[in-house]
Amino acid sequence: MSHLGNTHSSLNVTSLRDLARKELTKVLDSVRGKKCLVLDPNISGPLSLIAEFSLLKEHGVEKMHYLQSGPLETELKSLIYICRPQLHYMKYIAEHIGHHQKDNLSSSEYEYNLFFVPRRTMICERVLEEAGVFGEITIGEYHLDLIPFEDDLLSLELDNTFKELYLDGDYTSIYYAARALMKLQTKFGLFPRVIGKGDCAKHLADMLLRMRKEVAVDDPSSTLSVSQNIDSLIILDRSVDLITPLCTQLTYEGLIDEVFGIRTSHVEVDSTIVGPTSQKPVSATTTTPNTASTTTQPSPPARKKKIALNSSDKLFVQLRDMNFAVVGGVLNRIARRINEDYEERHQAKTVVQIREFINKLGGLQSEHQSLRTHTGIAEEIMAYTVTPEFNKALEVQQNLAAGIDINLQNDHIEEMINRQVPILQVLRLLCLLSLVNGGLKQKSFEFFKKEILQTYGFEHLQTLLNLERLNMFIKQGSASNKFNYVRKHLQLIVDEVDEQNPQDISYVYSGYAPLSVRLIQCVTKGGPTPIGYPVGANAAANSIAGGGARGIVGWKGHEDALKMLPGKTFDEVQRHDDGAIRSKKLIQGQQPRVTLIFFLGGCTYTEISAIRFMAQQDEGQREYVIATTQIINGNSLLNSVMQKIDHLGHSAGGNS
Amino acid sequence: MGWSESEKLVVVLEDGLNEPPHSWTVIPPQYTLSRHVEVLLATGSTILTVDTKESQDQLLQQGPFTKMAVSPNGKFLALFTTDGKLWVVSTDFQKNLSEFATKSQVPPQQLIWCGTDSVVLYWDKIVLMVGPFGDWIKYSYDDAIYLVPEIDGVRVISSDKCEFLQKVPNVTEEIFKIGSTAPAAMLFDALDHFEKRSPKADENIRSIRTELADAVDACTEAAGHEFSQYWQRNLLKAAAFGKAFLESYNADNFVNMCQTLRVLNSVRYYEIGIPITYTQYTRITPDVLIDRLINRHHHLLALRVCEFLKMRTDRVLIHWACAKIKKSTDDEETICRMIVEKLANKPGLSYAEIANTAYKVGQPKLATRLLDYEPRAADQVPLLMSMQEDELALIKAIESGDTDLVYLVMLHLKRKLPLPEFFRIINNKPMACNLFEVYCKQQDLKLLTDFYYQDDRRVESANITILESYEQKDLNERINKLKIALKWYQDDKEHAFEAKAIDENIRLLQTQAQFEKEMNQQLVGLPLNETVHKCITTNHPNKASKLKSDFKIPDKRFWWIKLKALVEMRDWDELDRLSKSKKSPIGYEVRPGLFIKIGDFKAAGQEALALKDIQLLSEIKSKCTNHIIAQELDAYIAQLSSR
Structure with a gap:
């Protein structure tokens, strides 16, 4: 919790958390006495970032349950449900109430309170009404939207936005995003400029402009002034860059997500991996032979351990954005340093020296523990990254991204299908193939479809149709290959990558610079800043032409590349109603300007790392704050559009 | 506030009184201890304090009280007794504040408070003002007058003027x-x-x-x-x-x-x-002053006052527009133009109320036109719905981007209209359709089927039928559903592949059902690969071959399935035969190579050990990723080289 607000960010995101926290206590206090909290499983993670369990306890929460199907047994008579307005949850709640009513005829004993996050919807109320329980429930709202993960990272934690937006055409998440951004605007001032790419992103920008008008009606006193800190909002639509999430993330945090899956900045791993009980002294040489990797050893009933991955862990801060290739070395170095620090005790002769050492000991031990944890995790990831499957897939990916030997990759993918690697891995590569190539040739298109259906089951016919609809896996049209141009123009492939001392964002994928972040660089700096290029020179040269918001360059000079990418391009300037009176501060540029980046449809950890890398480069000139609908990776992205059924208990889905 | 409780009060009254009270008054809830309305009733020589729960006799002897009045701050009570005494007490009857003898046996026509520190009594054409310390002033009037209490004085209304009587501040x-x-x-x-x-x-x-x-x-x-x-x-x-x-x-x-x-x-x-x-x-x-002004139609002054005091002018403008609509006899075009021109430079002004007024005075067209200027969709939509402008309401809801609003309109329409009519309205609105589909997929698949059918969306119909097929427990039912889907796909040339796939799916299910009987194995629903795999591991190679030819499994894949299955069975002879066969699409491979290929390094190592091939062993080791196995491999190498 305390990890927020430690950096000297110009944008105080901690206040967002405080706000959410305050509202939560209000929600809890609205019901008197002891109560039972029933949580949407998807909310409980985000909620844990807002308030610790002891806070809930202080406000009378005696028990917590997950909102799920089946009867809810509790002796507490006051129930508080907190959930997203989703229809199936309404059915569960109706089920609970129905059960209570059957149990004891006078159901009035129970008191039901339902709080929707972030707002109540008519449609849910309707479902409750149809279930005949609407009258039993007191309904409220809990306006939890953007949750601060870090000082530079906010997430709406909505699930499956990409699927909802592009497959279902359900724009609810855009509405939520607009409301959340509106809230930011009321807090930090109007975004002077809204720039973006993608159809849904455009939709979001339009809705923001519209809402600003509406806000003037709702709250007369709030005539929003132009923000002092934020120079622009960049909205990127996931559909603009689907290639990046499909590639395997190669940063430490990214790989943790790929291998274990991170949920609301927590990861669950076997307690054996990070076991605090292990007596072995941690040294750099890997002596712990715990590898439950590919060969499935019947491991003892491993207890899962939840580990928080945030900036309260100093070691993790150091590691999270690094390319995994150098993580081992860093761990080694730190292990040695800690060892030396421990050794200091031998030098401690006088009482004063001993006391000094003892004072340091607490920090040293927690550092030690953190080192143990990350060594364990890194080892596990290492075991995964040295497997031939992983390397083969990575090679295919990198060749595809770089546009080398495209046709050869077909054979590799075919072999992977034959080996029956998890379908998600295969789909990731096939989609990548299709995306970089502008589709597959008719013959191989049908061949791969058949291979997938026969290997992984016919229900994936729907999966394939979904992917086709999303333009992720398609038959080649007549159009020329657009991605080649984009790749060249935006210098997406950087041949020489120094993972140790990265010069460019391409280090996050060991050679491929995420398209999305390149686009951001276009907007903020006028283009990619490759190796040796003086940082900021580009920006300075363009700043005069920047007009409205100084320093922001906009899409100028990249129109051609943008045309090659799907979706509309936009650039709107927002002014204060009474004519823009910009503060002197902003004109003189004394304060680092904050650029807010919003990913509609989710972003990956590597993209976050790449943006942090940019922030490092721009230290003192510009800060970046990332907001996203959720954090995704290739697996979760594809999983959301995959057809899932149970046949004979074999789950068709992948592992995430 | 307390009026809903009047019934209860009546009950108390019937119990306590045999005659009408001499006088009575009400203390508003904000001034009472109980925070409920209290009623003071003068009866006999005393006063009853009555609230919703109980009545309390104050046990007074000075009565009967013919007039009484509560001060504006609710703290004091002025009483007039039959013997002409004006008596002021606190409303809880604990404090005796002042007494004044008027020497009039006739009760005054009015007894009211003037501010909180003096009381005014009115007899025919005479006004008597009594101060807190017994000082008094008398005024005479020529005409009959009426006194209106104000917070800080008394308004004296006569037939030709209005005076204000007040204790000098x-x-x-x-x-x-x-x-x-x-x-x-x-x-x-x-x-x-x-x-x-x-x-x-x-x-x-x-x-x-x-x-x-x-x-x-x-x-x-x-x-x-x-x-x-x-x-x-x-x-x-x-x-x-x-x-x-x-x-x-x-x-x-x-x-x-x-x-x-x-x-x-x-x-x-x-x-x-x-x-x-x-x-x-x-x-x-x-x-409130602004409200009073606009209710008197002094809109211009109200507007100026608002501007002068830097208050929002919306209310005034909206009221003006509403008044204009109610009064005006011009045609709607003129009114609309007039209103819009006047309000044009006020961004963020809500037109919903104006439109509502227009609708209520029977100008629905004007209402619709005005509503177009409303910036908040959430305000437009309900009004449009009540105006029966269903389609427009839906369009506006879609424009707002608020999906819940779209649902609100759609569910309203679905309830109200016959299904075909409902479908007709949403058909050409993609967002409405999308949301409807999302809703139906969770709530009502049957309805969705109807929807696709009426719009002749065959592929979607097929997809939904396939979804339904998964839910069928019975195999025949499932196949039937798939057959329906097959028909839908076949109708569309673009989806020849899908048709073929569904056809294969049906055949697979049928074959699986047949094999299931023959093999006594659970097969139905498995993917084709797994089915083949199972056939091999349960020693039904012919069946596997049949599947291969029936479903045109490429040699390469079939070979892989077989390989995996054989390794699982540890059928080394067959494996040898397979790897050496010229037909093998993967080519000649020694047995350890097979194991490497499928990632079983331990087995590969053991094989290599058996072959006494050190070079092979180190090759395996270089590929191996597992520490334990690598150590074992090291042991093998040591074992061989020591010989």
């Missing part, structure tokens, strides 16, 4: 009392001397130096209580004069008072005719 009294030496009076006097260029001005100021700030405040306040602009001006001048001698004086009060007086003077102007006092104005707030 303390600050005013302080300043203007003859011989007053209060600081404020001294300050006011100083100004007088100053204007006459008399040095006494300085003397005066010096004498009140320490209390000068209070004096300024007092003069400012006194100005507020004045109706005459002459005195207002003089008092404010005095305040300003005193202010000049102060180093750090917060002039907000002064400025506010100047503004307030300007507003008060303008509404008191005879053409407007709202003779409101300063105290009343601060009590009702400027907002």
